[in-house]
Amino acid sequence: MIPYGRQDISQADIDAVVDVLRSDFLTQGPMVPRFEQAVASHVGARHALAVNSATSALHIACLALDLGPGDWLWTSPVTFVASANCGLYCGARVDFVDIDPKTFNLCPEALARKLEQAEREGRLPKIVVPVHLCGQPCDMAAIHALATRYGFKVIEDASHAIGGRYRDEFIGNCRYSDITVFSFHPVKIITTAEGGMALTNDDELARRMALLRSHGITRDPAQMTREPDGPWYYQQIDLGLNYRMTELQAALGVSQMTRLDTFVARRHALARRYDSLLAGLPLSTPWQHPDSYSGLHLYVIRLDLPRLDGRTHREVFEALRAAGIGVNLHYIPVHTQPYYQGLGFRAGDFPESERYYKEAISLPMYQGLTEADQDTVIRTLRHALGIY
Template identity: 65%
Template sequence: MIPYGRQTISEDDVEAVVTVLKSDFLTQGPVVPQFEQEIANYCDAKYAVAVNSATSALHIACLALGVQQGDFVWTTPNTFVASANCARYCGATVDFVDIDPDTFNLCPFELEKKLKEAEVKGCLPKVVIPVHFSGLSCDMEKIHALSQKYHFRIIEDASHAIGGRYKETIIGCGKYSDITVFSFHPVKIITTAEGGMAVTNDSYLARQLQLFRSHGITRESEELINESHGPWYYEQQQLGYNYRMTEMQAALGVTQLKHLDDWVAKRHELAQRYDQLLADFPVILPIHSQEHYSGLHLYVIQLDEKKTNLDRKYVFNELRNLGIGVNVHYIPVHIQPDYQKLGFQLGDFPKSEYYYQHCISLPLFATLTYDQQDQVVNTLAQILLGQHS
């Protein structure tokens, strides 16, 4: 089976992890701060806070921005559920903004329309979470301009997008947002097995992220509320969580980061080859922006219903049966049963729903060979065209 995504692990990665295992620190040692600093440097940002998953990063990002019961947080339906759940963890009310059918990202025009309506109703969002789907940045300049007008904060969910660029800026630099979140899950561009990172340029937000990550506890003398009892003293100053990243994970991240640019470039090479090989197939190919540089976590096609009568489920099952580990990204969050309990229903966000009914994610990862890619295309040809390609 050729998977839709997979990690790339080298001997250097293994050696880095083993070195930590033989060291004095398996957690809360020097390697996590090293990884944080290297990510901050890469993104041209001031602060980076490592955690055990991107979900945790999204959660503490909401907490750091003061999201609480009575607040509204908006995101896109075309994402993994964590992009919305993070606000619910804080007691906030979640709503969605439909996608641009070309980029599959949160549509700034739909956002502006919804903001105008919310302003009249008195229910403007405290935070908007645009998701850089498949690694392609949302139109952050327009979203940021709307944030200035309607006074909401921005968390960029860049779980797919490390190594990508928006116009002249690297994703994570913070020019258009308060906090950016990355994922290091094994199918992402670089991995720490599980893990995530929240990046910001705001010193207050960075300190809040650090506190929420580790039980709300501080040992810093200048931050203490009460007089210290001695060198062992610490204070829990707010309710926090155990979201820390281990030293082993960080060591893996440090070595993985060295390959990031090369791996993203390889993904672009493979995506361009897919574009050429699939040009005559009855599918809609993903858009590759000339203005932005995608992290290319995913390569998503859509079945073109004007050119084929084949059902997506049939094509998906046939590909899986023939050894091609395709996937679907994503089931719109608002049609999940738990969200339907909140009042959302089918038909609320039609562009996301239409996209979902037609999309298939083809295998894409840095070590995918041309032979494997040819196998993917040949198998798809058998199913869609009834012939070998």
């Protein structure tokens, strides 16, 4: 089986984790701050807060921005459910903005139209979560301009996008957002096994997220309500959670960061080769906006169904899987999930997202993918399409 994605673990990665196992700290030691500094320095953000998953990062980001009952969070339908669920965790309501059919990202024009209507109806969002699907950044300058006009906060869900750039600056620098979130799941560009990170340039947001990830507890006398009883003293000053990253995860992350740029460059080389080998087939390859340099977490094709002589999307997908090509589909539009249907969403609400879902297939894309493996993918895909 050739998977759609997988981690790349070197001996240096293994040695870094073993060193921590032999150290005095398995959690709450020096490696988490070191990993945070490595990422913040690389992308150009002032603060980075490592947590146990990107889902946790999204949650504390929403909490730090005071999202709560009576508020709205908007995001893209074409994303993993965590991008929307983080709003529900805070008691807010969630809505969606349809995608741009070329980038598969939240469409700024659709967002502008929806904001105009929401302003008339008195239900503007408190937070918008643009998702950098596949690693390609959204049009953040346009979204930031709308945020300034309408007064909402922006959380970039860059779970797919570490190592990518927007307008020649690294994604994660928060130039156009309040907070950016990365994921370090094993299929992502770099991994900490599980893990995530929230980045911000706002000192107060960083302080709040640091508090929220660790039970709302502080040992900083400056944050306490009275003088400490002694050196053992701590105070819970907020209702936080246990979202901390371990030292083992952080050590792996520090080691992986040394190869981040190499990993992304390799993905771009593979994408260029896919583009060439897929040319002329009844499908479309990913379009890259000239303002972006994608992290290329995913390589998504869209089938041209009218040209497939009756073959269906499902038949092509299943033929690939049966032949040992571990394709996937990123993602089922969130508003079509049963839970969200229970909240009132219906098929037809976001037609571009639903059209994408009927045509999209994620081909294998990871830094360890060989050209021989890629040739196997292409040969199998041609057979699945009925092209011999």
